[in-house]
Amino acid sequence: DVFYNESTPIAFMSLKNNGTIVYVKFDSIIEDHGRKKREISETTGVLVENAGQPKGVAIDWVNRNLYWVDSQHDTVSMINIDSRLQKTVISSLLDKPEDVAIDPDSAQLFITDCGINAKILSARLDGTNLRPLVEGKIQWPSSLSIDYPARRLYWTDLKTKTIESIGLDGRRRKLILQLEPKLGKPYKLEVFEDFVYFTTFRINKIMKVNKFGKGNITEIAEEVLSVTDISIMQENKHDDLYTPHPCQNSPCKNFGNGAICVSIPS
Numbered sequence: 001d002v003f004y005n006e007s008t009p010i011a012f013m014s015l016k017n018n019g020t021i022v023y024v025k026f027d028s029i030i031e032d033h034g035r036k037k038r039e040i041s042e043t044t045g046v047l048v049e050n051a052g053q054p055k056g057v058a059i060d061w062v063n064r065n066l067y068w069v070d071s072q073h074d075t076v077s078m079i080n081i082d083s084r085l086q087k088t089v090i091s092s093l094l095d096k097p098e099d100v101a102i103d104p105d106s107a108q109l110f111i112t113d114c115g116i117n118a119k120i121l122s123a124r125l126d127g128t129n130l131r132p133l134v135e136g137k138i139q140w141p142s143s144l145s146i147d148y149p150a151r152r153l154y155w156t157d158l159k160t161k162t163i164e165s166i167g168l169d170g171r172r173r174k175l176i177l178q179l180e181p182k183l184g185k186p187y188k189l190e191v192f193e194d195f196v197y198f199t200t201f202r203i204n205k206i207m208k209v210n211k212f213g214k215g216n217i218t219e220i221a222e223e224v225l226s227v228t229d230i231s232i233m234q235e236n237k238h239d240d241l242y243t244p245h246p247c248q249n250s251p252c253k254n255f256g257n258g259a260i261c262v263s264i265p266s
Contacts, residue, residue: 001066003059003081004235011231012047012066014054021048021057021068021079026233048079048086056099056144058109060125063261067109069097076100076111076127080260087260089127101144101153106168107263110153112141120144120155122170125262133170143198147191147211148237154196154211156186163189163196163209176213183207183217192232199227206230 003010009026025043048054052070059066060078067078067089074094079086095115102109102125110133111121120134120141134141139159146153147165154165154176163176163186176196179186184200191197195208197220206221252261 001057001059002231002233002237003061003064003066007235009233009235011233012057012059013229014051014057014068016053016055019051019053019072020046021051021054021066023047023081047081047084051077055097056101056112058100058102060102060104060262062104063125063263065125065260065262067100067102069100069111071097076109078125078260078262083257083260085258085260089125090123090130093130094121098142099144101146103146103148103168104263105148106151107265108168110144110146112144112155114140114142120153120166122168124264126264134166134173143188145189145191145196150211152191154189154191156189156198158185158187158201161185163198165211174213176211177209177217179217188227188230190230190232192234192237197230197232199230 001012011024014021023045051068053072055069055071057068064081065078066081069076074097075088076090077088095113098112098114100109100111107125108122109125113119118138118141119132121130122133123130140157141155142158143156151168152165153168156163161179165176166173184203186198187201189196189198191211194211196211197208199206204224204227207217207219209217252259
Protein backbone atom coordinates (compact mmCIF):
# COMPACT_ATOMS: atom_id res chain seq x y z
CA ASP A 1 0.00 0.00 0.00
CA VAL A 2 1.08 3.63 -0.43
CA PHE A 3 0.90 6.36 2.21
CA TYR A 4 1.50 10.07 1.54
CA ASN A 5 3.44 11.69 4.35
CA GLU A 6 3.34 15.44 3.65
CA SER A 7 3.31 14.79 -0.13
CA THR A 8 6.12 12.22 0.05
CA PRO A 9 4.83 8.77 -0.96
CA ILE A 10 5.92 5.81 1.14
CA ALA A 11 5.24 2.30 -0.16
CA PHE A 12 4.82 -0.60 2.27
CA MET A 13 5.50 -4.15 1.08
CA SER A 14 5.34 -7.56 2.73
CA LEU A 15 8.19 -9.99 2.06
CA LYS A 16 7.06 -13.57 2.57
CA ASN A 17 10.55 -15.04 2.09
CA ASN A 18 11.91 -13.48 5.30
CA GLY A 19 8.72 -12.54 7.17
CA THR A 20 9.25 -8.79 7.19
CA ILE A 21 7.37 -5.67 6.12
CA VAL A 22 9.53 -3.00 4.51
CA TYR A 23 9.01 0.59 3.43
CA VAL A 24 10.39 2.61 0.52
CA LYS A 25 10.25 6.40 0.28
CA PHE A 26 9.96 7.94 -3.19
CA ASP A 27 11.58 11.33 -2.83
CA SER A 28 13.02 13.50 -5.55
CA ILE A 29 10.96 14.45 -8.59
CA ILE A 30 12.74 14.71 -11.95
CA GLU A 31 11.26 16.11 -15.14
CA ASP A 32 11.13 13.71 -18.09
CA HIS A 33 9.72 15.12 -21.34
CA GLY A 34 7.36 17.36 -19.42
CA ARG A 35 6.19 14.58 -17.11
CA LYS A 36 7.11 14.23 -13.47
CA LYS A 37 8.90 11.09 -12.40
CA ARG A 38 9.84 9.93 -8.93
CA GLU A 39 13.10 8.31 -7.99
CA ILE A 40 13.49 5.84 -5.16
CA SER A 41 15.51 7.58 -2.48
CA GLU A 42 17.93 5.99 -0.08
CA THR A 43 15.23 5.92 2.57
CA THR A 44 14.30 2.26 2.76
CA GLY A 45 14.03 0.12 5.84
CA VAL A 46 12.26 -2.61 7.78
CA LEU A 47 9.06 -1.62 9.59
CA VAL A 48 8.16 -5.05 11.01
CA GLU A 49 10.87 -7.65 11.71
CA ASN A 50 8.73 -10.65 12.67
CA ALA A 51 5.50 -10.44 10.68
CA GLY A 52 5.01 -14.21 10.41
CA GLN A 53 4.14 -15.01 6.81
CA PRO A 54 2.81 -11.60 5.76
CA LYS A 55 0.42 -11.22 2.84
CA GLY A 56 -1.89 -8.23 2.32
CA VAL A 57 -1.00 -4.86 3.88
CA ALA A 58 -3.15 -1.72 4.20
CA ILE A 59 -2.59 1.72 5.70
CA ASP A 60 -4.96 3.67 7.95
CA TRP A 61 -3.62 7.06 6.86
CA VAL A 62 -5.65 8.97 9.48
CA ASN A 63 -4.30 7.15 12.54
CA ARG A 64 -1.01 6.26 10.80
CA ASN A 65 -1.35 2.54 11.49
CA LEU A 66 -0.34 -0.20 9.04
CA TYR A 67 -2.31 -3.46 9.10
CA TRP A 68 -1.14 -6.81 7.74
CA VAL A 69 -2.42 -10.37 7.32
CA ASP A 70 -0.20 -13.11 8.75
CA SER A 71 -1.10 -16.35 6.91
CA GLN A 72 1.19 -18.40 9.17
CA HIS A 73 -0.85 -17.69 12.30
CA ASP A 74 -4.13 -16.68 10.55
CA THR A 75 -4.16 -13.28 12.25
CA VAL A 76 -4.44 -9.57 11.46
CA SER A 77 -1.99 -7.23 13.20
CA MET A 78 -1.22 -3.54 13.18
CA ILE A 79 1.76 -1.27 13.81
CA ASN A 80 1.88 2.48 14.31
CA ILE A 81 4.37 3.82 11.77
CA ASP A 82 5.57 6.54 14.16
CA SER A 83 5.78 4.86 17.58
CA ARG A 84 6.42 1.34 16.12
CA LEU A 85 4.03 -0.06 18.75
CA GLN A 86 2.25 -3.11 17.39
CA LYS A 87 -0.69 -5.30 18.32
CA THR A 88 -2.52 -8.35 16.97
CA VAL A 89 -6.13 -7.21 16.56
CA ILE A 90 -7.71 -10.43 15.19
CA SER A 91 -6.32 -13.74 16.46
CA SER A 92 -9.26 -16.14 16.02
CA LEU A 93 -12.15 -16.98 13.67
CA LEU A 94 -9.99 -16.62 10.53
CA ASP A 95 -9.35 -19.76 8.48
CA LYS A 96 -7.15 -18.67 5.57
CA PRO A 97 -6.85 -14.86 5.44
CA GLU A 98 -5.32 -13.31 2.32
CA ASP A 99 -5.83 -9.57 2.05
CA VAL A 100 -6.92 -6.58 4.12
CA ALA A 101 -8.35 -3.15 3.24
CA ILE A 102 -8.95 -0.14 5.50
CA ASP A 103 -11.63 2.55 5.46
CA PRO A 104 -10.75 5.20 8.09
CA ASP A 105 -13.97 7.14 7.41
CA SER A 106 -16.28 4.34 8.61
CA ALA A 107 -13.53 3.05 10.96
CA GLN A 108 -13.69 -0.42 9.41
CA LEU A 109 -11.27 -3.02 8.13
CA PHE A 110 -12.13 -5.72 5.59
CA ILE A 111 -10.51 -9.16 5.23
CA THR A 112 -10.68 -11.88 2.60
CA ASP A 113 -10.82 -15.44 3.97
CA CYS A 114 -10.17 -18.27 1.46
CA GLY A 115 -10.88 -21.10 3.90
CA ILE A 116 -13.45 -23.90 3.53
CA ASN A 117 -16.28 -21.39 4.00
CA ALA A 118 -14.83 -18.57 1.89
CA LYS A 119 -16.03 -15.11 2.82
CA ILE A 120 -15.19 -11.43 3.18
CA LEU A 121 -15.40 -10.08 6.73
CA SER A 122 -15.54 -6.63 8.26
CA ALA A 123 -14.49 -5.44 11.71
CA ARG A 124 -13.73 -2.29 13.63
CA LEU A 125 -10.18 -1.00 13.39
CA ASP A 126 -9.40 -2.46 16.83
CA GLY A 127 -10.47 -5.91 15.55
CA THR A 128 -13.75 -6.08 17.48
CA ASN A 129 -17.19 -6.70 15.96
CA LEU A 130 -15.83 -9.17 13.38
CA ARG A 131 -18.68 -10.30 11.12
CA PRO A 132 -19.26 -11.62 7.58
CA LEU A 133 -19.88 -9.03 4.85
CA VAL A 134 -20.05 -11.43 1.86
CA GLU A 135 -20.74 -15.15 2.35
CA GLY A 136 -22.67 -16.63 -0.58
CA LYS A 137 -21.47 -17.30 -4.14
CA ILE A 138 -17.82 -16.68 -3.28
CA GLN A 139 -15.03 -19.25 -3.61
CA TRP A 140 -11.53 -17.75 -3.47
CA PRO A 141 -11.56 -14.02 -2.66
CA SER A 142 -7.99 -12.91 -3.24
CA SER A 143 -7.59 -9.15 -3.29
CA LEU A 144 -9.48 -6.13 -1.94
CA SER A 145 -9.66 -2.47 -2.93
CA ILE A 146 -11.94 0.35 -1.78
CA ASP A 147 -13.49 2.99 -4.01
CA TYR A 148 -13.50 5.68 -1.30
CA PRO A 149 -15.72 8.33 -2.96
CA ALA A 150 -18.33 5.73 -3.98
CA ARG A 151 -18.12 3.88 -0.62
CA ARG A 152 -17.75 0.46 -2.31
CA LEU A 153 -15.49 -2.55 -1.77
CA TYR A 154 -14.12 -4.43 -4.80
CA TRP A 155 -12.65 -7.93 -4.81
CA THR A 156 -11.30 -10.60 -7.15
CA ASP A 157 -12.24 -14.28 -6.98
CA LEU A 158 -9.60 -16.62 -8.43
CA LYS A 159 -11.92 -19.60 -8.81
CA THR A 160 -14.92 -17.87 -10.36
CA LYS A 161 -12.59 -15.59 -12.42
CA THR A 162 -14.70 -12.60 -11.40
CA ILE A 163 -14.38 -9.06 -10.08
CA GLU A 164 -17.30 -7.92 -7.90
CA SER A 165 -18.18 -5.00 -5.67
CA ILE A 166 -20.46 -4.29 -2.72
CA GLY A 167 -21.37 -1.27 -0.62
CA LEU A 168 -19.31 -0.89 2.56
CA ASP A 169 -22.58 -1.48 4.43
CA GLY A 170 -22.89 -4.95 2.84
CA ARG A 171 -25.66 -4.02 0.38
CA ARG A 172 -25.99 -3.66 -3.41
CA ARG A 173 -23.60 -6.41 -4.54
CA LYS A 174 -22.67 -6.16 -8.23
CA LEU A 175 -20.79 -8.36 -10.71
CA ILE A 176 -18.29 -6.17 -12.59
CA LEU A 177 -16.51 -8.70 -14.77
CA GLN A 178 -16.15 -12.41 -15.48
CA LEU A 179 -12.86 -12.96 -17.28
CA GLU A 180 -12.69 -15.35 -20.23
CA PRO A 181 -10.44 -18.36 -19.48
CA LYS A 182 -8.00 -17.40 -22.25
CA LEU A 183 -7.35 -14.06 -20.50
CA GLY A 184 -6.50 -15.76 -17.19
CA LYS A 185 -7.76 -15.20 -13.66
CA PRO A 186 -8.06 -11.73 -12.08
CA TYR A 187 -5.71 -11.63 -9.10
CA LYS A 188 -4.60 -8.36 -7.50
CA LEU A 189 -6.65 -5.23 -8.04
CA GLU A 190 -6.82 -1.50 -7.35
CA VAL A 191 -9.70 0.93 -7.94
CA PHE A 192 -9.05 4.54 -8.86
CA GLU A 193 -11.42 7.11 -10.36
CA ASP A 194 -13.45 5.34 -13.09
CA PHE A 195 -11.36 2.18 -13.51
CA VAL A 196 -10.46 -1.10 -11.89
CA TYR A 197 -6.83 -2.05 -12.53
CA PHE A 198 -5.99 -5.73 -12.07
CA THR A 199 -3.30 -8.33 -12.62
CA THR A 200 -3.79 -11.86 -13.93
CA PHE A 201 -2.67 -14.87 -11.94
CA ARG A 202 0.59 -16.37 -13.25
CA ILE A 203 0.06 -14.88 -16.75
CA ASN A 204 1.33 -11.59 -15.31
CA LYS A 205 -0.65 -9.16 -17.41
CA ILE A 206 -1.95 -5.84 -16.11
CA MET A 207 -5.38 -4.77 -17.36
CA LYS A 208 -8.05 -2.21 -16.67
CA VAL A 209 -11.83 -2.11 -17.02
CA ASN A 210 -14.51 0.47 -16.26
CA LYS A 211 -15.46 0.10 -12.59
CA PHE A 212 -19.13 -0.38 -13.52
CA GLY A 213 -18.24 -3.20 -15.93
CA LYS A 214 -19.07 -1.16 -19.04
CA GLY A 215 -16.96 -1.29 -22.19
CA ASN A 216 -13.96 -3.39 -23.10
CA ILE A 217 -10.98 -4.63 -21.12
CA THR A 218 -7.78 -2.74 -21.92
CA GLU A 219 -4.37 -4.34 -21.60
CA ILE A 220 -1.83 -2.01 -19.96
CA ALA A 221 1.21 -4.28 -19.72
CA GLU A 222 2.10 -7.84 -20.66
CA GLU A 223 5.08 -10.16 -20.39
CA VAL A 224 5.95 -8.64 -17.06
CA LEU A 225 8.38 -11.04 -15.37
CA SER A 226 6.40 -11.40 -12.16
CA VAL A 227 3.57 -9.29 -10.73
CA THR A 228 2.91 -9.82 -7.04
CA ASP A 229 0.71 -6.77 -6.39
CA ILE A 230 -0.57 -3.53 -7.86
CA SER A 231 -0.97 -0.10 -6.26
CA ILE A 232 -1.92 3.34 -7.59
CA MET A 233 0.32 6.19 -6.42
CA GLN A 234 -1.90 9.27 -6.33
CA GLU A 235 -1.97 11.73 -3.46
CA ASN A 236 -5.69 12.46 -3.79
CA LYS A 237 -6.64 8.80 -3.48
CA HIS A 238 -6.58 9.21 0.30
CA ASP A 239 -8.39 12.53 0.63
CA ASP A 240 -8.41 13.97 4.15
CA LEU A 241 -11.14 16.42 3.15
CA TYR A 242 -13.66 13.62 3.50
CA THR A 243 -12.20 12.06 6.64
CA PRO A 244 -12.54 13.78 10.02
CA HIS A 245 -9.26 13.52 11.89
CA PRO A 246 -9.91 11.94 15.32
CA CYS A 247 -6.38 12.43 16.65
CA GLN A 248 -6.06 16.22 16.38
CA ASN A 249 -6.76 16.75 20.08
CA SER A 250 -4.52 13.82 21.12
CA PRO A 251 -7.31 11.88 22.87
CA CYS A 252 -4.96 8.98 23.67
CA LYS A 253 -2.28 10.99 25.50
CA ASN A 254 -3.87 10.20 28.89
CA PHE A 255 -3.10 6.52 28.30
CA GLY A 256 0.65 7.10 28.10
CA ASN A 257 3.23 6.10 25.50
CA GLY A 258 2.00 2.51 25.20
CA ALA A 259 -1.32 3.36 23.51
CA ILE A 260 -2.14 2.95 19.83
CA CYS A 261 -4.90 5.26 18.60
CA VAL A 262 -7.66 3.92 16.31
CA SER A 263 -10.92 5.45 15.14
CA ILE A 264 -14.26 3.98 16.19
CA PRO A 265 -17.50 4.25 14.18
CA SER A 266 -19.52 7.36 14.92
